[in-house]
Amino acid sequence: MSEPKGEPLLEVRGLDVRFHVSGGSVHAVRGLDLSVHRGEVAAVVGESGSGKSATMLAALGLLDPNASVQGSVRFDGVEMIGAPGSVLRGVRGGRIGMIFQDPMTSLNPVLTIGRQIAEAVITHQKVSPKQAEAKAVELLETVTMPDAKNRVRAFPHELSGGMRQRVMIAMALANDPDILIADEPTTALDVTIQAQILQVLRTLQVERGLTIVLITHDLGVVAGLADTVHVMYAGTVVEAGPVVDVFHRANHPYTAGLLASLPRLDRPERELVPIGGMPPSLRNEPAGCAFAPRCRHAVESCTVHAPKLQSVGALRVACDVLPFGTQDGR
Amino acid sequence: MMPFLLLGIVTIAFGISRLIPANPLASIVGERQLNNEVVVDAAKARWGLNGSIPEQYVKYLKNMSNGDLGTSFRTRQSVVTDLRERLPATLELGVGALLIGGIGGVALGAIAASRKDRAIDHGARLFSLLGSSLPVFWIGLVFLSILYARLGWFPGPGRLPPRTLPPPRFTGFYSVDALIDGDFSLFKECLKRLAMPCFVLGWAYMGSISRLVRAAMLDELHADYVRTARAKGLKERTVLRAHVLRNAWLPTLTILGFSFAQLLTASVLTETIFQWNGIGSYAVQAAQTLDYPAVAGVSLFGGLAFLLANLVTDVLYAVADPKIRLS
Amino acid sequence: MTSTTIGRKRGRIAPEFRRPAIIGGAAVAAAWLIVVLTVSWWAPYKPLESVGRRLDSPSWSHWLGTDALSRDVFTRVLYGARQTLPISVAVIVCAVTIGSIVGSIAGYVGGWLDTVLMRIVDVTVAFPPIFLAMAVAAALGPGLRNAFIAMVIVWWPIYARLLRGQVLSIKHRDHIQAAVSIGAKPSRILRKHVIPLSFTPALINATLDLGQVVILTATLSFLGLGAKPPSPEWGAMITDGAKYFYQWWVAVAPGLAILTIGLALNFLGDGLRDAFDVRARR
Numbered sequence: 001m002s003e004p005k006g007e008p009l010l011e012v013r014g015l016d017v018r019f020h021v022s023g024g025s026v027h028a029v030r031g032l033d034l035s036v037h038r039g040e041v042a043a044v045v046g047e048s049g050s051g052k053s054a055t056m057l058a059a060l061g062l063l064d065p066n067a068s069v070q071g072s073v074r075f076d077g078v079e080m081i082g083a084p085g086s087v088l089r090g091v092r093g094g095r096i097g098m099i100f101q102d103p104m105t106s107l108n109p110v111l112t113i114g115r116q117i118a119e120a121v122i123t124h125q126k127v128s129p130k131q132a133e134a135k136a137v138e139l140l141e142t143v144t145m146p147d148a149k150n151r152v153r154a155f156p157h158e159l160s161g162g163m164r165q166r167v168m169i170a171m172a173l174a175n176d177p178d179i180l181i182a183d184e185p186t187t188a189l190d191v192t193i194q195a196q197i198l199q200v201l202r203t204l205q206v207e208r209g210l211t212i213v214l215i216t217h218d219l220g221v222v223a224g225l226a227d228t229v230h231v232m233y234a235g236t237v238v239e240a241g242p243v244v245d246v247f248h249r250a251n252h253p254y255t256a257g258l259l260a261s262l263p264r265l266d267r268p269e270r271e272l273v274p275i276g277g278m279p280p281s282l283r284n285e286p287a288g289c290a291f292a293p294r295c296r297h298a299v300e301s302c303t304v305h306a307p308k309l310q311s312v313g314a315l316r317v318a319c320d321v322l323p324f325g326t327q328d329g330r
Numbered sequence: 331m332m333p334f335l336l337l338g339i340v341t342i343a344f345g346i347s348r349l350i351p352a353n354p355l356a357s358i359v360g361e362r363q364l365n366n367e368v369v370v371d372a373a374k375a376r377w378g379l380n381g382s383i384p385e386q387y388v389k390y391l392k393n394m395s396n397g398d399l400g401t402s403f404r405t406r407q408s409v410v411t412d413l414r415e416r417l418p419a420t421l422e423l424g425v426g427a428l429l430i431g432g433i434g435g436v437a438l439g440a441i442a443a444s445r446k447d448r449a450i451d452h453g454a455r456l457f458s459l460l461g462s463s464l465p466v467f468w469i470g471l472v473f474l475s476i477l478y479a480r481l482g483w484f485p486g487p488g489r490l491p492p493r494t495l496p497p498p499r500f501t502g503f504y505s506v507d508a509l510i511d512g513d514f515s516l517f518k519e520c521l522k523r524l525a526m527p528c529f530v531l532g533w534a535y536m537g538s539i540s541r542l543v544r545a546a547m548l549d550e551l552h553a554d555y556v557r558t559a560r561a562k563g564l565k566e567r568t569v570l571r572a573h574v575l576r577n578a579w580l581p582t583l584t585i586l587g588f589s590f591a592q593l594l595t596a597s598v599l600t601e602t603i604f605q606w607n608g609i610g611s612y613a614v615q616a617a618q619t620l621d622y623p624a625v626a627g628v629s630l631f632g633g634l635a636f637l638l639a640n641l642v643t644d645v646l647y648a649v650a651d652p653k654i655r656l657s
Numbered sequence: 658m659t660s661t662t663i664g665r666k667r668g669r670i671a672p673e674f675r676r677p678a679i680i681g682g683a684a685v686a687a688a689w690l691i692v693v694l695t696v697s698w699w700a701p702y703k704p705l706e707s708v709g710r711r712l713d714s715p716s717w718s719h720w721l722g723t724d725a726l727s728r729d730v731f732t733r734v735l736y737g738a739r740q741t742l743p744i745s746v747a748v749i750v751c752a753v754t755i756g757s758i759v760g761s762i763a764g765y766v767g768g769w770l771d772t773v774l775m776r777i778v779d780v781t782v783a784f785p786p787i788f789l790a791m792a793v794a795a796a797l798g799p800g801l802r803n804a805f806i807a808m809v810i811v812w813w814p815i816y817a818r819l820l821r822g823q824v825l826s827i828k829h830r831d832h833i834q835a836a837v838s839i840g841a842k843p844s845r846i847l848r849k850h851v852i853p854l855s856f857t858p859a860l861i862n863a864t865l866d867l868g869q870v871v872i873l874t875a876t877l878s879f880l881g882l883g884a885k886p887p888s889p890e891w892g893a894m895i896t897d898g899a900k901y902f903y904q905w906w907v908a909v910a911p912g913l914a915i916l917t918i919g920l921a922l923n924f925l926g927d928g929l930r931d932a933f934d935v936r937a938r939r
Contacts, residue, residue, distance in 0.1 A: 062560055093563035100561075106553035110576050119572075120562045173563065338780030339747060346792045463919030467879055468895055468912035475905050595787035599876060603899070614880055615859045617795035625792050632785035 008035035008074075008184030009211055010059070010179060015071035017051070017058050017235075027282045028054045030235040032071075033309060035178070036228075040213045041205055042224040045241070045258075046232035049279060052215045055232075056181050060096060061088045077180065085134050094124040101184040103164035106155040112142075113167045114152035120174035139170035162193035166314060174264045180204075181213045186221060196226055202286075223247065231255050232288035234280055241315035251317040253295045271311070299315060339633035340394065343626035344387055376377040391628075399630065400623030408517060409627035413609060418502025420608030423531060424593055425601065426524050431434045431532030431589075435539025436579055442540065443547035443578075444570055454544070458537030470603035487605040489512065516628050527604040531596050535589050539582050543607065546578035553577075583647045590639035594632060682925030689918055695740045702729040704736040707931050710936045714903045721908040724897060726887070733889035734910050740890035742918070743869040744801055747807045748853070749863050754881050756816025757859060763817065764824030765843060769859055776892040786811045790873060794882040797866070801874075801890070804883035808873060812866070819859055865926035868919040875915055891915055 010181045017029035035041045046052045052280055057063050059073040059080050073089060074078040082192055092098070100106045108116060117139055118132035124284040126133070133152065140148035143166040156164055165185060182201065186194035192313035202225060204210050214226055220245060229247075230240040231254065239252040255273035280286045289295070292302040299321060309316040334343045393400065399409040434457075442454040489504055497516060505520035515610040549557065551574060559569045562579060594610075601610035609628060616624035701720075702708050707727040708719075708874035715722045763774040781789070793807035827833060827850075836846050877883035878892030886893060893913035898908025 060561065062557060089565065091563070091564045092561050093465070098561045100558060102554060106558045108555040108559070108573050109402060111573075118560075119564070123563050168558075171558075329344075334776070334785045337781055338776070339784055342780065342784060342789070343792065344803050346796045459920065459923055460916075463868060463916055463923050465879075465895075465912065465915055465919075466877055467876065467878065467893075468685070468908070468915065471899055471908050472905075472912065475908070476905070479903060550777060591785055595783045596786050598791070602880070612789060617791040618881055623795075625795065628782060628787050629792055632788045636783055636785055 010036040010039045011074045013072040020066045041226045043214045043226035050232040051059040051235040095179040097166040098181040124175040179211045183215045238318045343629035399627040402624040403621040422503045426528030427531035431535030435536040439540035439543025443544045461533040461537030467599040550574045678924040678928030682921045685921030702732040721910045737889040737891045751809045752812035756813040757820045760817035760820030764821035781814040804877045868922035
């Protein structure tokens with residue numbers, strides 16, 4: 001795991017996403033700040049509904065038309081929010097590759113995988129269809145797809161889940177992107193296959209210095225792959241920093257709660273320790289800190305004033321009741 | 331299954347033709363001769379009307395298995411010959427209608443889906459609704475009276491201009507034969523004469539197809555693979571064409587067989603109005619003159635065609651959907 | 658696919674039925690119904706009497722002109738409703754009734770009875786409907802009554818299939834099993850449980866089919882196999898009008914009548930289908 005350096009490759013400032021649905025709007029992402037540096041593997045962690053997918057989709061302009069997006073997302077200095085279609089299309093698949101959670105439904109069932117990978121190539125590079133197909137085979141071999149030359153003519157439903165996810169990765173890498181955004185890449189896969197896919201990603205990162213944004217709710221995946229982690233809760237980042245620091249010196253009560261709720265083999269407790277309560281509904285936004293209703297350390301001001309990210313050593317934490325210093329995530 | 335259905339159809343056709351209260355012999359031998367036993371018996375023998383009904387049925391089946399469907403009372407030719415002569419005319423209409431209806435329908439449905447709820451979407455839906463609410467023969471008449479009688483944009487009813495001989499027969503399709511023969515002006519004239527009836531015939535089909543395609547595309551637009559395609563940087567138009575439409579048009583195959591029945595129905599009327607010498611108008615003439623060998627023959631043909639259309643639909647669907655093709 | 662009951666709310670109509678399609682379609686259909694029932698009281702002329710000049714174009718005294726026998730076209734179109742609409746409704750009612758009985762028995766009882774009945778249905782459906790209708794109508798002779806019989810024969814199998822499918826899917830539901838287990842007789846189960854639940858799709862289908870039957874009635878008359886002259890049936894009127902391309906009103910007017918009722922029924926049927934879809938999803 002390399003040390004991040006230099007100007008951020010991807011910089012999100014004050015990102016705000018609202019979905020307009022019948023009966024109101026859902027404030028899915030609320031004033032989010034996030035930076036990813038070149039060569040870094042950044043994990044974005046949170047439960048379902050925390051807004052982690054919406055953040056990345058907003059960056060690429062891939063949200064449904066009923067979403068309104070404000071704020072800034074700068075990729076290599078270029079503003080993405082509100083950028084014209086041609087700019088976005090150039091970046092999508094070209095400089096930013098994205099893979100999604102369910103490879104079965106994310107691939108077109110009536111086209112061969114070779115066709116779909118070649119399509120990614122042809123969209124951004126001036127090559128002949130034959131060259132694109134050859135590149136497709138090459139890419140499949142890079143992601144350790146067995147028998148790539150023949151598999152290239154297969155349809156998605158003929159492949160296993162792990163192989164399909166490899167296809168997705170191959171498609172995303174087709175044009176040698178600067179960043180790979182992986183939205184829950186292993187969630188839909190068996191545990192053993194998960195390990196394989198993570199290995200593929202790890203190899204890519206080491207060999208090519210690929211910058212990866214890993215969206216997941218699985219802390220184990222984070223520990224195995226990421227350099228930095230951004231913890232999201234209710235549409236905003238509550239804690240961010242190097243993985244080692246966050247895991248061992250979690251400051252934010254939510255992060256601490258998350259880590260404490262993990263079943264651990266080295267300390268056999270008899271009961272699992274969940275975080276009490278439920279995440280807030282983002283239709284009627286909470287005033288102040290969104291985690292306050294469930295927080296053991298909450299005080300009066302927490303429900304009034306929403307905390308901003310502050311530096312605490314190597315970490316940045318959004319909490320006003322600091323410091324209360326926790327050890328080993330308890 | 332199919333042979334059984336065919337047998338059933340034949341039986342029904344036979345049964346219907348024996349229900350006729352009017353005496354068909356009257357039209358064969360003439361009213362005055364009905365009391366002349368010799369003439370009547372000879373006629374009965376000749377036309378297969380002697381013997382009891384079950385005997386006639388068996389004889390009919392036997393003849394049918396030899397490819398003999400009897401002789402038409404009206405044309406005095408074998409029914410099989412009649413059908414064979416008229417088949418190309420109906421096919422020419424049918425193919426044209428399917429092409430217009432199919433291509434037009436897919437295009438219309440795709441456009442309506444991509445501009446959902448805007449003016450063109452409503453226009454397309456109204457267009458298809460009209461197609462299925464209007465009686466075909468009325469539309470044909472209206473078109474003829476406006477586009478031909480009043481505006482003169484198209485020629486009148488009939489496969490050929492008056493006092494024109496058909497081109498040498500290769501396929502029986504006058505348009506194609508004219509082209510093969512090198513007679514371009516006749517070819518163009520035939521196409522012009524095909525235009526109106528094919529459109530009228532295809533309109534209802536276009537309506538069903540465009541509604542299906544629109545619904546299927548709207549469904550597919552929410553699919554995950556569409557998001558992937560956009561994430562690859564494809565233009566929206568490409569996404570619609572190469573991905574969404576590719577999946578959305580599959581359900582249209584399922585109604586191909588059913589639409590064929592509708593087309594057959596409509597062709598009966600279209601041929602009558604546009605004076606097209608095909609199987610549809612033959613059926614009408616047969617029904618109007620109580621020519622029951624012809625009625626039975628046409629019914630059998632219709633049933634066969636319908637079953638065949640269903641079979642073709644199944645095969646096409648299997649070919650088009652990779653999931654089925656490989657299993 | 659789930660099926661739902663027709664709501665028996667007293668008083669207000671449920672919101673999902675308050676769509677423009679349903680309201681508009683029902684209004685037009687109701688208007689025609691009123692015409693059928695009351696036209697003899699207020700029509701400007703009589704349908705069979707000659708008035709004015711032949712082939713007169715539309716004017717204030719003859720809103721839709723006159724035909725070749727100097728009869729007022731507007732009056733004839735209105736009276737035509739009395740020919741076409743009641744027959745069409747009767748066809749649908751009979752077809753639905755016969756088809757439902759046959760289909761639900763076949764579906765519920767199953768076994769060889771099911772097989773036999775369904776084979777009959779299959780054969781009838783494999784017969785192209787227009788040919789079947791033409792053949793039967795021709796065999797029985799011209800006249801609206803024979804056309805009626807021909808159309809019922811063509812239409813009942815569709816409902817037999819529909820009801821059989823519905824019954825098959827409902828048969829295994831728990832409350833049916835419960836009724837069986839307490840010893841209720843099959844006829845009672847069919848009557849009180851199965852058929853009410855299966856009815857909605859049949860109703861929707863029937864509304865959409867009614868438009869098709871109207872068109873088929875007119876078609877048969879057009880071909881000379883249905884209503885006889887001088888009856889003002891719409892299809893027969895179009896046959897007359899076909900000879901007069903330039904006096905367009907003779908043929909166009911009855912066609913417009915068919916169009917309005919066809920559109921109305923299509924809207925009504927589609928609207929009902931959407932409304933019941935909404936209910937099923939609730």
